[in-house]
Amino acid sequence: MDDEKKAHSELGLPNPYLNSLDGDFLYHLGYSSLEARNGFTKDGVSHSFQDVKFVVMGGSSGRMRSFAEVIAREINHPVQTAEQLDIHRTDRYAFYKIGPVLSVSHGMGVPSITILLHEITKLLSYAGAKDAVLIRIGTSGGIGVPPGTVVITDKTFNGFLKEEHELVVLGERKVRPAVIDQELARAIQSSQSDARFQTVLGGTMCTDDFFEGQPLNLTPIDCNISQGRVDGAVCEHSDEQKMDFLRRAHSCGVVNIEMECTAMSSLCRLTGYKCAAVCVALLDRLKGDQVKIQEEEYKSFGMRPQSLVASFIKSRLSS
Numbered sequence: 001m002d003d004e005k006k007a008h009s010e011l012g013l014p015n016p017y018l019n020s021l022d023g024d025f026l027y028h029l030g031y032s033s034l035e036a037r038n039g040f041t042k043d044g045v046s047h048s049f050q051d052v053k054f055v056v057m058g059g060s061s062g063r064m065r066s067f068a069e070v071i072a073r074e075i076n077h078p079v080q081t082a083e084q085l086d087i088h089r090t091d092r093y094a095f096y097k098i099g100p101v102l103s104v105s106h107g108m109g110v111p112s113i114t115i116l117l118h119e120i121t122k123l124l125s126y127a128g129a130k131d132a133v134l135i136r137i138g139t140s141g142g143i144g145v146p147p148g149t150v151v152i153t154d155k156t157f158n159g160f161l162k163e164e165h166e167l168v169v170l171g172e173r174k175v176r177p178a179v180i181d182q183e184l185a186r187a188i189q190s191s192q193s194d195a196r197f198q199t200v201l202g203g204t205m206c207t208d209d210f211f212e213g214q215p216l217n218l219t220p221i222d223c224n225i226s227q228g229r230v231d232g233a234v235c236e237h238s239d240e241q242k243m244d245f246l247r248r249a250h251s252c253g254v255v256n257i258e259m260e261c262t263a264m265s266s267l268c269r270l271t272g273y274k275c276a277a278v279c280v281a282l283l284d285r286l287k288g289d290q291v292k293i294q295e296e297e298y299k300s301f302g303m304r305p306q307s308l309v310a311s312f313i314k315s316r317l318s319s
């Protein structure tokens with residue numbers, strides 16, 4: 001094995017160029033590789049990232065603030081307020097550390113979550129926390145499931161209904177497998193302690209837009225309308241085409257649609273981290289496009305993935 005490969009395998013990430021960096025500054029998180037390795041201080045208290053076992057991520061900063069407090073209570077962490085658990089250094093992503101759990105926002109869509117995933121997997125690898133598990137807690141549009149159902153993803157599909165993540169690198173199309181850990185998905189489902197809501201294991205389709213479809217113009221429109229809403233500012237497909245596509249997706253095993261899962265599953269597969277997606281369905285897309293949910297119901301639905309993932313983490317930490 002040559003030197004470059006040897007050093008690469010020591011860090012465990014598939015990028016040999018990382019070995020030639022003097023130090024790596026994780027620009028969107030505001031932390032450096034040195035702090036990841038040696039720890040950091042906040043309010044005079046030293047912390048380490050080496051003990052991180054779970055990284056829980058979700059689109060909004062408010063949700064991740066709430067999850068920081070939920071998990072702090074659940075695991076009896078000595079510090080329980082979000083203000084004291086907050087370790088954010090930049091205003092890109094909310095960032096909380098609750099003992100072995102990081103609670104981090106990822107923004108909306110693939111470009112935002114992939115930036116976070118590159119930096120957070122480097123942070124974990126520099127810190128020596130290679131066994132950490134990454135879990136996305138989100139909202140989604142259901143297909144053929146009642147609103148409020150919590151979907152634990154067992155397959156991730158792109159807008160072409162393939163278990164792949166596509167990206168354009170150096171002017172060329174790159175296709176990566178987007179597969180997710182089955183055992184982890186089942187373990188999360190079986191850790192449910194609150195019986196007041198339904199969970200299902202099922203396929204999740206990831207799209208690059210909430211309204212229309214993918215920006216890539218690679219196949220005819222009828223193969224590629226993704227979320228396919230007819231209530232955006234622009235719509236170039238018919239309601240019938242949308243319904244045909246949603247039914248086709250459902251027949252392939254898709255039970256919900258969101259905007260990050262294939263990027264997460266493909267990047268985690270490459271970096272060697274296990275990941276899962278746990279998303280509540282806000283509506284059934286076979287019945288409409290508008291998310292008309294009332295605020296109270298939105299809040300209570302949003303707590304469901306938090307409660308399930310908190311139970312899972314608690315059971316893993318006590319086993």
Ligand SMILES: O=P(O)(O)O[C@H]1O[C@H](CO)[C@@H](O)[C@H]1O
Nearest residue numbers: 058059108109138139258259
């Ligand atoms: O609730 P979050 O985690 O933001 O996830 C879903 O909600 C956003 C769209 O409303 C997209 O990011 C989608 O994936």
Ligand SMILES: O=c1cc[nH]c(=O)[nH]1
Nearest residue numbers: 139140141257258259
């Ligand atoms: O329909 C929906 C609801 C939430 N998030 C999505 O991406 N789609």
